Amino acid sequence: MKKMKCLLLVLGLGIVLISSLAAAKELRVGIATEPWDLDPAIRTDTGSGYLIKNIYDPLIELDQNNEPTTEFALCKSWEWKNNAQTIVLSLRKGVRFHNGTDFTAADVKYNIDWQLDPENTAPNKGLLGPIKSVKIIDDYTLEVNFTAPYTGALQTWSRALDGIVPEGAHGKRSEEKGVAGFAGTDLSRSPIGTGPFKFVDWVSGAHITLEKFNDYWVKGVPAMDKVVFEFIKNPAAMEAALISGSIHIVDKVPFRDFATIKRMPNLVTKRIPGIQTQLIYINLSAPPFGISKDQIGDKKAIEKAYNLRKFLFHAIDREKIADKIFYGMATIQYGPWYADSDWTSPKLKKMTLHDPELAKTYLAKAGYPKGGLSFRMMATNAQWFVDVSTVIQEQLRPYGVTVEVIPIDKSAFFDTMYETVDWDTGMEDWGLNNFLAISWLYSGYYRNNHNHNHWHHAAPDLKKEYHESVPGHAEFCAMYDKANVEPNEQKRKEMVWKMEEMVTEDVIQIDMMFLDNLHAWRDTVKGYGDGLNSQGEINLKFITEFTGP
Amino acid sequence: MGTYILKRLLLAVPTLVVASMVIFLLIHIAPGGPVRVMLGPMQDEVLVAKLRHQLGLDLPLYQQYLRWAGKALHGDLGISVTIQRGASVMSLIVQRLSVTLEVAFLSIVVALLIAVSTGILSALRQNRLPDHIARVIALLGVSIPNFFLGIMLILLFGVYFLKPWGAGGFVPLRESIGGNLIRMLLPAIALGTAYSAIVMRMMRSAMLDVMGQDYVRTARAMGIGWASIVRKDIIKNALIPVVTVMGNAIGYLLGGSIVTETVFRLPGVGNLIITGVFRRDFPVIQGIVLTIVVVRIVVNLIVDLLYSYLDPRIRYGRGE
């Protein structure tokens, strides 16, 4: 009888021990925004990106210098052929999807074809490049042919193909509810990937739970059994949770609290220059910063709009904004690209940005020597956008210029920007995760329709709801077309410089600064810092050990 | 009594119908529809037209209303357009309604506990110190906005005392009952205080009224102690006006919970409607307003019936 009791006791203790260990292996990550959609081919928001990073594997990954790498990627190696018009990919063997099926080249082809299909209105279709055909050579070899040389494929694919799904997994877009292009696919709420974590459940407004995928193709990953992504909108609550230990990783630390968090015991912080550019979109198809339909060709109106844009450019004190709002943890831009990159025009690097005297001169030239100008700035009512706009509003007041700040929801922001010309300026940010200067110039300025700044030129393809705006767009597009197919890198670089100068000196858009990514996590999570890159992603694959509860 | 109940029920139905029409129209008066959702930089005009058609926004107004109302009766409040693409509004509400109701219920509990006890105490010790203190606190309770009270509570417990539950946040019941309840403490106090102050004053004045009645004086003259009188007649009669205030309470609490949920970051319907307003998710806004109105009408009905039960004048019919 005694032996029995002893055995039971040991068993009981064992169970308690094991279950406490099991409980201890649950990692909790705090993210500020609830994801919209877990289908990598249709998601566009950052929140979803955090989950997709860990549920799926990408075809190709980028390392900390934003160079293509095969670490944690499904592609083993690649070979360019045919003057960068063909790329042959060698894929990994022995990789399984969460549903048990094997990963093969057919899956990759499905992923690419599905996005290319216009019926599916995939938002990242443009990032795939000018694909002519996708051929399966064998189960683990894929050949992709482009209609023109596309050397940036691996960089842009790191975003476009950041989650490989099994063949057929997208299923049908739900037709009866919602709309094609907005409605989810089968994957939206039930993702299936090859990543280290399997999807368990999603409680709206609360959290998403993932669990360890035992068949993951990298041994030792993941280091925990369960991960819970909690949605904590308010930064203060997020910090409180991190400090008390109920959250182990946060997606970002508010700028104002970084210094305090850094000093705290049991917490590790890391600050990495990021890819989020803070910019001011300018409506070039309506006064005051652009011209209206009946002002097409009106030299005086064009001149006035130009002067007002130059005023705006030189009146804004970017350093002050970086200091006030971002506590100095930002990198000022001298043009669209990174200031320290050799893809940024040397001429622009020497530019003077904030110049009150120059600003006053332009304002006077535009016909407002004593002020009296008034315009609107819409700003997404999340994070710091309204704050930045408020600082700008106050910076322009001494010139006699009145800015009306309009806080607006993000989707309504883009609504207004694309659908109407009833706006003047907009303050937002953009994550440059396509990593090529020329790519950003494309996304930001190229299209003659659906252009951020309504910068259009007269052309047969211009839709009737838009009209020709301030000059230069046609030249810009022509320059881009040439640069895009230019094989010589130095020549291409110089063309990129010219394009940057064009959009900056004409103030088509104002790109102010890149923000640093501020990360913080508990010291019981080891190795997490190695996976952090400029994109601010939460990559749990790099965690080597989790000793928490 | 039977006719009274019937009459009240019948009255509730057209109220509900017209209220639903108002809710429906509300969203459609203003320009700028829920048409565009962010697709990133690539948007398409064909898609916009498709969306309009599929959401039924190109139909005449009355048809849209009938469609909407019909679906609502089946529990289908539409699909969220921007908050969670493709999620049914009903499911979003159901996930969160329990949180809001929990806060509201706990607020009532906290409020009644404080109010009834201090109300009785105040009446019994009328014009003495406890009475004055209670009345001052009641006045403050009604005057301090619940969001300011909430913030002060956070300052006290979250910042000064560094309690992890003092900064807001929510732990589901199934995860931890203790964790859930402790985080409800501050929101319940913040939300319940104003209501508690109102009830306390009602209780006090109702009790004073009853205490001044002849039959009570007679009992006192006969030497019956306060204790037994207070327990039976006084409290029961004094509760009548308290019950009547309850009906309004639900309205106040549902509205007030919107603010409380924002302050303490609770995932309730209050928080959701605010998100809905900022994200222009009209189906969500409509769904939540409808839910709140339905809850309120139902509660009012129950309270009216309860009141009629308590008030003998109505219970035994009018003019008989």
Added chain:
Amino acid sequence: MIDAAMNKDQLEETKLGMRPHRGLLEEFWHNFKRNKLSLVGGVIVVLFFILGFLAPLLTPCNPVKQFDALRGEHNPLPPLSRSKEGHLFLLGSDKFGRDILARALYGTRTLLELAVGAIAIAFVLGVFMGAVAGYTKGSWLDELIMRAVDIMLSFPTLVLAIALLGAFGIGKTHIGPIVLSNMVKIMVVIAITYSPRFARLMRGVVLQEMTEDYVAASKVAGASGGRIITREVFVNTMPPIMVQASLMMATTVLTSSSLSFLGLGLQPPRPSLGIMLNEARDFLFLGAWWYAIVPGVFISLVILGFNLLGDGLRDSLDPRQARRVQR
């Protein structure tokens, strides 16, 4: 006589006007002057109206001016600190370096403007509807108005206000050629939500007055219906209405500051006490208590003032309510 179809609201409210005879007004003023509570309330209210009205004179600086912090420091700064330019922040600064005292003064101004405007509109709307309903008691007009009032009252006030603001959007609204500023929009929204209460009360009180002898006497004397209402009845219905208006001011201030706290009120950079409280939340853990306490105290005192005033008015109106019970 108690109409069983009336509910608890109306019961409570008609109790107020239960002593109808001429001289009500005189009695009312007599009681009011004696009542300590209402005096205190009145003083507070008047004080804040003065603060708001004289804000441009009393303010230490422009409320939207953003000062820079000294090197090594960062806004928000505590009370009695100085900015880089040497400006003294009497009650501290906000996250942009704006003077909190200045903003609180202007915030009070806008708050009171909003509340007075909203109540005025609600008063006019509600009293008119209620008077019409009361005078035409029993008719289809009466029924229609009261049903509409019922329906409006089935919406909790804050919810209705939020839904209306959600529909019209935040910021200026354009209805054809008319541009409604945000302030006007909020005023109208709040007025719409509160007018039913006025309507209901007015109707009840009018009905009560109509049963008075002097009304019957007037009718016999041949005075026309309109004159009955406008002269005697109207004057005598005013006291309970005024009490209600004062109490409503308190709730209106609460509702409008709640709306701006939620971000649905006035837009930046207009100073608003509710928005200041909202902004303060992010800085609580950095120890910026003044950011929340100053606007919160301002709002609470204003509401307190109106509550005291309203309570006092109600007590003066019907001394029976304030009657002391002998033990």
